[in-house]
Amino acid sequence: MNKIDLSKNESPFNNLKEINDDIFNVLLSLNRYPKNINILNKLAEYHEIDSDNIYVGNGAADVIFKVLSVLDINSVTFSTPCFDGFKYMVQALNLSENSISLFDDGNQNFNGLINSNLFDIVILCNPHNPTGELLSLSKLDELLRCFPKNKYIILDEVYIDYTKNNVDSLSLLEKYNNLIIVRSFSKSFGLAGLRIGYCISNKKIINALKNKTVPYNINSISSVAACSALNNICKIKENIDIIIKERCKINDELIRYGFSISNSQANFIWVNAGEKAILYYRYLFDRGLEVKFYDNFGLRVSVGNEEQNNYFLKVMQDLSNK
Numbered sequence: 001m002n003k004i005d006l007s008k009n010e011s012p013f014n015n016l017k018e019i020n021d022d023i024f025n026v027l028l029s030l031n032r033y034p035k036n037i038n039i040l041n042k043l044a045e046y047h048e049i050d051s052d053n054i055y056v057g058n059g060a061a062d063v064i065f066k067v068l069s070v071l072d073i074n075s076v077t078f079s080t081p082c083f084d085g086f087k088y089m090v091q092a093l094n095l096s097e098n099s100i101s102l103f104d105d106g107n108q109n110f111n112g113l114i115n116s117n118l119f120d121i122v123i124l125c126n127p128h129n130p131t132g133e134l135l136s137l138s139k140l141d142e143l144l145r146c147f148p149k150n151k152y153i154i155l156d157e158v159y160i161d162y163t164k165n166n167v168d169s170l171s172l173l174e175k176y177n178n179l180i181i182v183r184s185f186s187k188s189f190g191l192a193g194l195r196i197g198y199c200i201s202n203k204k205i206i207n208a209l210k211n212k213t214v215p216y217n218i219n220s221i222s223s224v225a226a227c228s229a230l231n232n233i234c235k236i237k238e239n240i241d242i243i244i245k246e247r248c249k250i251n252d253e254l255i256r257y258g259f260s261i262s263n264s265q266a267n268f269i270w271v272n273a274g275e276k277a278i279l280y281y282r283y284l285f286d287r288g289l290e291v292k293f294y295d296n297f298g299l300r301v302s303v304g305n306e307e308q309n310n311y312f313l314k315v316m317q318d319l320s321n322k
């Protein structure tokens, strides 16, 4: 039996026809080098900022890895559990890891993050992976104010489009020269396979990243697809709205079945299962559902399409009756 994969926070939607058409057109001129400048200009227009403040890479993971590589840093702080990639990056770059555990209820330990003097850079995910916890703009501002000015902060916003409240973090860039905001086309734009992400920061940091990047690092197909997604933002937003609606439905139902969940503002839900996590995971796995498992802590389940979500809910309802 093929598993239903709800473990990677992917978009359940097929490409928009408009994106496919644009991809098809670029296939006819693959003899040409990519025109990366298009995606930079398109992003500048989308965010209403200068293109000199944007760096584009092969997914948010590549961009974060590049940031950690070019800055003069020795140690990295982040909440744990978190996106697994951070651990890998820190190890690959021989940096020291300073991880601050989430509280048992899944919330982040902000005092722990702020009071840690060990770090040169902190990675803050908003919403957080795996709990979906969202920090408001004022909370972010409060946190950033507490971080020393000579330390860097990566604000990883790969799930930000799924939040109901608008968190205009870009407005913080004027105040905080040490802030690097990271976004991705992998989640809300549904282009994970094309590996395209970017960061927005001050020109000095962006130049440092560009100086360590070979020309044409983004291929034509990715660049065209990302531009096409931005050109069709209204349709992308319709898909985002469906995910938010489905997430609310799943959350409400799980609460009704008696599960403890977080108020996730991302395209996944968090089941705070504690030591039962392994039992829940096995129960779902045996019924064809692949979710992300955190030992003695919980399960992170991506919001899939309606049919997948309804099946997941049915299995969870059965589980709650055991």
Ligand SMILES: Cc1ncc(COP(=O)(O)O)c(C=O)c1O
Pocket: 008, 009, 058, 059, 060, 061, 062, 083, 085, 125, 129, 156, 158, 183, 184, 185, 186, 192, 196, 197
């Ligand atoms: C918090 C977080 N940051 C970064 C990434 C990597 O995103 P991308 O596919 O753009 O490399 C992920 C992927 O799941 C993630 O959860």
